[in-house]
Amino acid sequence: MIGLILLAAAAIAAAAPLPKAAIPEGKRFLVIQPHHDDHTTDYGMGGLIAKLVDAGYDGWFIRASNDEKDGAWGYPHNDMINQRESEAAIAILGMKGLYSLGWRNDYMDPTPLLELRAQIILLIRKHRPDVVLGHDPWGHYDRNPDHRKVARACAEAVWMAGLRNVHPEHIELGLEPWRVPHQFLKARVDYGRGHEANVAVELTQAHVARKMKAYSAHRNVYAHPSMARSVRQQLAARGLKAPELDRKTDEEAAVAIEEWHMDWISRKRGTENGLRYAEIFYYLGEFDHLPGLTGYLRDNVVKR
């Protein structure tokens, strides 16, 4: 039995690095997520967003929920704080704007799928993104109902936005159908059987620094001073201290601890894939459902 366990551990340790993703040619991207912080979480995409912006892309964040339950305040107060902090985070990452659709946080199961999907189709046709970032709707069970709902609506919208007969009222308003060529999808590694990523996106230290700052902009839910107090107390109980935290207030120490975590996870994903820093995604290209065509184009296309 021990031998089997060791063999399994060796197989995990020897997992092949994921192929490195290239940044697609393009001009615009949309990040379509339920919550105010989903674009910056530790399993998220703040690094890829910073990289797309540096490559010349314009990006917008669509936040489906009102985040009323995220934070220690009452519902309207949480909604307002989370909106403000989300705006601060997208400014740090260099994105152009934020849409808050205002569906009720953690209660999105009864949200009408068709209405949510229609909103996303409208925004895809308005912005005509070359790249969409979101949760992986085919990933293993995500216990967050908002993640499941928005991921499904997004996958359907990405396909249907290209069909002229879907929501013809958008066409009457002057919009045109739009096919999204590239998707980078994420999922938590610690829910169910985890995330089945197929690419690694290489990040620089500067991308990670912006990702860290954007993440800790969400002070209503992260980097709370009580977290740093608790770490100090636990160390003190064992007769220990972290000298680097000594001259920091509890709030500054909490930010530093969150930033160490973000640096650590970005380095870990990098090391696993032969890079210094990375994020991992399930990438879908425009013709991935037609592998024969993809192979033919790769081998036969020439310059005109």
Ligand SMILES: [Zn+2]
């Ligand atoms: Zn979320």
